[in-house]
Amino acid sequence: MTTVPAVALVGISKRFGAIVANDGVDLVLSRGTVHAVMGENGAGKSTLMSILFGLVSPDSGNIFVDGKPTTFSGPLDAISSGLGMVHQHFRLFESMTVAENVVYGAEPRRNGLVNRKAAHDRVRELSARYGLDVDPGAVVGTLSVGTQQRVEIFKALHRDARILILDEPTAVLTPGEVTSLFAVIRRAADAGTTVVLVTHKINEVLSVSDEVTVLRDGRVTGRFQRADATSAKLVHAMTGREVTPVANSGSGSVGAAVLRVNNLTVVDHHTVRVTDVSVDVRAGEIVGIAGVSGNGQHELVEAILGTRRALSGTIELLGRDIGAASVRDRRALGLAVIPEDRRGEGSAVQLSTAENLTLGHHRTAPVGASRGLRRGWISLRAERARARDLIAEYDVRTSGEQLPVGSLSGGNAQKVVIARELSHNAPLLIAEQPTQGVDVGAIEAIHGRLLDYRATGGAILLVSHEITELLALADRILVMYAGRIFAEFSRSEATTARIGAAMAGAQAETDIPTEASRL
Amino acid sequence: QSGDDAGSASTDESLIVITPTPIGSNNFLQLAVDGADEAGEKYNASVDVYESEDPTSIQQNLDAAIREAPSVIIGVSFSVLDQFTQAAIDYPDQQFLLIDTSAEEPTPNLTAAVFKEYEATYLTGVEAGLLTEANTVGVVASLDTPFLHRWIDPFFAGAASVNPGVATGVQYVGGDNPFGDQARAKAQAQILVDGGSDYIQAASSGGNLGVFEAATESGAFTFGVDTNQCLDAPGTVVDNAIKRVDVALVNTVGEILDGNAGGFSSYGLAEGGVSLTGLEEGVADSECLIAGFPDVLEQVAAVRDQIVSGEITVADPLTAG
Amino acid sequence: MNVFEWGFVAAVLLAATPILYSSLAGALSSQVGVFNIALEGQMLWGAFAAVAGSFYTGSAWAGVLIAVVTTALFSVTLAVGSARWGADPIVIAIGTNLFALGITGFLMRVLFDVSGTFSPRGLQGLDKMSFLAEIPVLGPVFAGQTALVPLAFVFIVVIGLWLKLTPSGLRLRGVGEHPEAASSLGIKVASYQMWVTIAGGALCGIAGAQLSLGNVTVFTENMTAGRGWIAVAAVMLVMGRPLWLPVACLGFGAAEALGFRLQGIGAPQQLTDAAPYAITIAVLVGMRMWVTARNRRPSLSAQPVPLPSQPESTS
């Protein structure tokens, strides 16, 4: 090819203290292509994208846009050079309308005021061009996650971004939404936009990307065209080894009910979030809850955990009614939870990894003591020792247990949460999106652990929008839609198509033919 | 602000004044300090002022003063009474002077000078009672403390003595800065005016300026305290209940230095320790409105004489209540 | 005593105006995510600067101008410290308040050689709008006030509209709601925070000037006497909606003026002292109780995500 690449990153290096996040990375993005960036947790993907978007300045290396060397001193430079970024954690103003969010920072004006009409027209025009349907006047906080992501993409397109960066864009989408997102991506690429896609999902890479760059430990370990990329090659480039998917073999003895939720209804901010939901989870069983986020799964989990009050209904744990119990009592009785919102709920970013691992274990041995003279006191030495053990056991990539969790990469922070909750060995584990942002190798390891948990008689309520994950692990799958249990599938009945349709609210009686199947 | 005369060659005597709170906008404390400065000048004494924050720092300032061993340690106001009484017992060789308060069981080295402000306020009340056309008078005071009632109750009593049935109103400034919140004092004076008062006694220390402003703006009249405040708002202030702290201080310090320590002197109308600007010399140049009412002054002078002669006794709100 | 009369309204307005300006500063800061509790200190400085300015120039409006400019400068530490350098605004503000209290008293003694109160002869206060005296309603309410009093309301409306309608207002709101989102769109969050805080300083300068040259014509040590803290409470009360500030501030003014009037019928001074604070906390609690109660119950209009039309969506 003789054409100048849209963007070329050459020899990019970035260190954070002792950690080398990027080490001489080259990344070439050809115009009008979809380019996937893959890698294990902590491989340096986010760092690289941050450098590309001007959020972080590299220690060394050069950025060329349209062949011209460029330095970005901030995102504004990047934006004016034609870059747009959709962050994994959306950066939207929830109290503002779609139109306001889209034009924010680049407003159409009239007489010095924001031209509302022009802004709305712009959103409608983008909607039409990319075949999406978004109401410009809707308040963003009330929209579904999928629609919010469209707003994010519109933000970039409104600024005529020629290079669009998407960091793990599919993590929170239904299969249907993923399909529609990919359609948009293709359309954009065909129209000349260059798309960079950071992802952990190999099937996505294979289905939508033209080129792939793989990172490991801050270095490029593989470059592929779509034609010669295979799942095995990609995994090997990422991890340096083979990864065998683990799956629920279906066997195993199921015991008594550990969790019994009856007719639960939860209301928040005027809105019924959970409507009359009943779920049982028995010992030695993994019950999956599928659903697009925002359909009440999270509120259901909160109600079981006790951080949210139910309006009506009962919750029994190990035969005891826990409806009025505190979170602490519920946890003491035998409940562990891997929460969906890792940063907001599952960890405290300023606290050290050791302290994050200690919460919930600080009143029991070895860190604390549940009885005797040491009751209520903490041993700092035991805290450190336990933290080191868990870090090693769960392969958390960090240079020390005293570092704040906020300095870990997304996937490694997730491992800290998983280590803390699994080490409770509680009779009931609720796992919400346990593998979000976690790399392929780690996903399999975590899946293996969950299956072990089940094998030793643990009960697991697995909330996920990852259909493949549910199919691999769950004994039964319930689909939540609009706050209700909308459908239930046994292992043998469950297919991606059926679940996907139910997640979208379709009462699928007949199988929808689809090419996607279990990984 | 200390008045040690750096220029003069040697000062044989020394005075230390201890205030109970920072002087700030509390013009009574300022007056005491001015009086001490005057005494210092007269007796060629150095003057130091120690401002306290609270009872403990009063004690600490007192200790520091005792270490300096000045000729006289002067304590101002009731708030220092406890500490001074004890110190006078503990240090029999040190001379102490209490201004505006006196000990129940004084030692020979503890002299006291108290003022009968209430006698002067009674007279401003008489003036107000004679002058009021609305038959309503009021007071704006810093705080509702027993001591400050010396500017409230006698004022109303004086007004009622010449104008039975006169209506009264009182406003206390309070808040975070009771001795210096002119904005509140002004708003409160305005409330008194709105309520019908046309003559208002200002007893809100630094806040008095606010009272004067309100009166100026709404055509009412006021009385000042302690010094000639007519100068602060000419055309609005009728008269002042003045307190000759300087006179008292100079006199008592002189007595102590002469070796006549002990006991207490009380400065009322009879002793010339309190008075009205209108009853002093130089009324004409005082800018006080009362100068324009010789007949009122005449009556007030008569009442003053009756008080001096004991014909009328003005109740001290402190001991009465 | 008749409680509702125009004089009462005037008194409430007078008490409310300095609080209104400073709470506007606080509300703007909170819009950009800076919790500004330095209002007390900034207002105090403004009051001092206004009097000093009027004293030296002989013109009250020059005093106001000097107060505005110097208080804006005075707020630079808070602005730069919290926005640019990421220091804790609460800590800086506490330092600022103490500093303002000290430096105004100190300068009064050093510059004017007085302690406590500074009101030299001939100090120019702001003119009252006495030309309004003949007009009904406006007359009794505004004739005794300075132009800064009605101007406060103009400010509120203009700023409210600006926030709502202009690009910079939109950006400003976004900065407070989600700073990362704003900065990822190239908005210089720190600059917005900094300039808004400095503008807040200027508003506090007006607040102080109104207090020392408008409400009265004098400066006293600790003259603000807690008004800046009331402004902070007002900001809390309106929960980020500047257009409601007049309601909150007039509420405080009314609580205070009512307290004074109650003294007239024998209520103790301590009641007046406590009333504005007690009423605020009661209103806050009441508001929150109402909000929580509303959120807990499903209202009639509350609809869950609508259920789909049943079978035809299968393709």
Added chain:
Amino acid sequence: MNIEPVPGGPGTVAPRAPEPLSRRSRASALLTLAVRHPAVVPTGAVVLAVLIGAAIVLAAGLNPISAYSAVLAGALDLENLDYTFSVWALICGMALAAAIPLRMGEFNLGGNGQMVLGGLAAAFIAGQLDLPSILLIPLAVVAAGVVAGAFGAISAPLSTRYGIPIIISTLLLSPVAVAIVSYLLRFQLGEAGSAVAQTERFPDSAHMWALGSLSYSNMGLILIIVLMALFWLVDSRSAVGFELRVIGANRRFASYGGVRVGRLAFGAMAASGAVAGVVGAIIVLSPPYRLVDGALLSPGYTFAGLAAALLAGGRPAFVPLTAALFTILQVGGGGMERSADVPRQLSDVLQGVVIIVLALRTIVDSRRTGRSATS
């Protein structure tokens, strides 16, 4: 089953060993190490603040050296030490009252109200009960702690239930308490015939035990030191202390993890109020052995304590030191005015400057620790 570590294949990058340091960079490393010592930044800030203060004094045409030596002499002369220590105890106490909620990220601005309520409770016990010292004094102190603690605790449910920030509710409740105490002193509990609102002098049995022949410092000092030590122990070694810190770092994380946030906040605010109340009790049980309206507030212990706590970042080990700093400024401020003729207000100026400069130290902190500011 373990998650396997990545084998060291050809593509992997071994974690780099730190490069050997040249002598120069070793020196600079030593320097960084020295600069990173936790005591360095506060000390530097104090030095800077002192310089700024000197500039102000100089600009005012006064002599900074004599001003500062007067400050030091006023606070640290042998004969003043007794007094200085007694003030230190009170500032330390109020710093403790501020530091406890600071650990969970909350500000207690209501120390004034809590302190006067404590003083009131102690005064009531001391004035009404006829008991021997050994019972009366502890009872008065405990009553102060209970009453002020209960008052302080009100802010916890206001925050956890009604979402009113503690900084606001404490700020608003405080003047109400002050007004109530003032009212009671004026009309119910006040001594008749006294010129200011104050209680009667307490009987000898209610006089806080003296420490030897010292006239200012008494058992109150020991009590505060014990409370400080207790705070240090609980903060660093106890489950509750850990939970408080977790709340401070991320409240949602805490409640998800089973920390009873409401209860803990209640406990922390109660403890904070109680300590402030105990300070009030110590003040009224010391000379002049009465509760005088306004006298507890005028020295400004609450804000000095708050400033000291902020300066120490709430860390128990630093609180006594920062409290000492503010004590010197406050006590020495009086000495400065007495002997150097520098206006007393300079002491407030200096305190303000120290706080501001120290707040700005986060610049240095954040440059050091990268993306996350740890405390």
